[in-house]
Amino acid sequence: MRPDSTPLPSSASVAEAGLSLGSNMGDRLENLAKSRDLIAGGGDVDVVASSPIYETEPVGVRKEYRDLAFLNAVLIVESRLGPEELSTWIHAVEDALGRKRSDDRYAPRPIDVDILYFGNVNMESRDLTLPHPSWYGRRFVVQPLADVRPELILPGQPLTCRQVLSSLPEVPEVVLFQKEW
Numbered sequence: 001m002r003p004d005s006t007p008l009p010s011s012a013s014v015a016e017a018g019l020s021l022g023s024n025m026g027d028r029l030e031n032l033a034k035s036r037d038l039i040a041g042g043g044d045v046d047v048v049a050s051s052p053i054y055e056t057e058p059v060g061v062r063k064e065y066r067d068l069a070f071l072n073a074v075l076i077v078e079s080r081l082g083p084e085e086l087s088t089w090i091h092a093v094e095d096a097l098g099r100k101r102s103d104d105r106y107a108p109r110p111i112d113v114d115i116l117y118f119g120n121v122n123m124e125s126r127d128l129t130l131p132h133p134s135w136y137g138r139r140f141v142v143q144p145l146a147d148v149r150p151e152l153i154l155p156g157q158p159l160t161c162r163q164v165l166s167s168l169p170e171v172p173e174v175v176l177f178q179k180e181w
Helices: 028-040 083-096 139-148 161-167
Strands: 015-023 045-050 053-056 070-079 112-118 174-178
Touching: 015 028, 015 083, 015 139, 028 045, 028 070, 028 083, 053 139, 070 139, 083 112, 112 139, 139 161, 139 174
Parallel strands: none
Antiparallel strands: 015 070, 015 112, 045 070, 053 070, 053 174
8 A cells, every 4th residue: 555656766776764653643553554655555665573662752842742642663664765755755654644744743644654764874964864873872762672673772872772772761661551462
């Protein structure tokens, strides 16, 4: 199932990428599952691993959103798209699931998908920075990433994901919600 009918360019090589998924609106679990299915539905991306799902309190949100807990997970994918094409594809998936972009970066959303890393790519463009610039400071990202790639070392980072996780404070808390999905 594709979120739209726009053909996406493909490249000949395959790269591993890590995607962080979060939802704090509507049926959060269904939103994560639908996004996983749509991400892999275009034919240029294969899901090779998925972390357990964690429930987390929102970070950096306005007071009126503090009670809207997130479900978070990480997908490891193999992509035949380049990093910017993958980003375009992910935006199409988010749009298909009702994501509305606004000036409030932390407004509630049915789905939010970030590219954490794309192979060994280290880049910064107007629309995409890789690795994600704040991945290593967010327990709700590092915990599920360490579940699926504990020994991974991302570009520019001297520590493995497991080591980054052990260096983070316990708060805000990340609570196991569901192992399989």
